[in-house]
Amino acid sequence: MAFGSSIVMDQPRTMFAHVLSVQGTAVVVTNHRVQPLPMRPQEGSSTGKLVCQACGQQFLVTVHSCARTTAKRVRYFVLGLTGLALAALLLWLTFDVAMQPDGSDLDTDPDTASWYGYTGMTGILLPIFGLGYLINARKYDGVGKLRRIGEDGTPSIRTAGHKLLPSR
Structure with missing residues (x-):
């Protein structure tokens, strides 16, 4: 069974x-x-016209196929796991390998301090992004953009009073 x-x-x-x-x-x-x-x-994605039953305004909504939705969910899952693994590697490199007791003035060396700053901050931020991708992998439903159709027939980004409610 696929993911x-x-x-x-x-x-x-x-x-x-x-x-x-x-x-x-x-x-x-x-x-x-x-x-x-x-x-x-059945395949790909389609943009369908939707008429609001409450106010009668017209909207365009993009819905992706099952295959494309599953592929995007797998992509989010892999990116999330890669981010978490890379964060663990960077934190290990920063706090285990780079902080060896080779001398008393090693921590004050500018190259070492910048190494701690770059890898430490990246190792802290990557898990946040990795967990975000893992949450998106679970919640992504294959529904794309929602656009209101204006009086002149052009789609608008602003959809005041309307929104897409994700499933729980």
């Missing part, structure tokens, strides 16, 4: 939502009217 094949379905779990109301300041409660997205294509 995540039981999770990727013909119908995306992500829903199109029209924001009805937003209430609260510290705890925000948002009410939506949701509707399903178009079905997945």
Whole structure:
């Protein structure tokens, strides 16, 4: 069985939502009217037209096929594991190999200090990116861009009052 094949379905779990109301300041409660997205294509990706049932505005949404969704999820998974492995290697090089007690003034050498700075910071940032990619590998549903179609027929980036609700 391929990675995540039981999770990727013909119908995306992500829903199109029209924001009805937003209430609260510290705890925000948002009410939506949701509707399903178009079905997945057999191969590649397709951009389908979607009409909001609440306000009648038209939108374009890109939905990827099962194969493309699975391939992107595998790519995110591999990038996440590579980032974590590279971070472990850099931290090992920084704190085990580079900090050998060869002399009392070794830590004050500018080349060694810059080595600690570059590899140490990279070794701290790479796990953050690696974990982000692993989370994306789990949550990616194969739904791409959401664009509102303007009066002149051109797609716009701004979709005020509408959004894609990811599945949980």
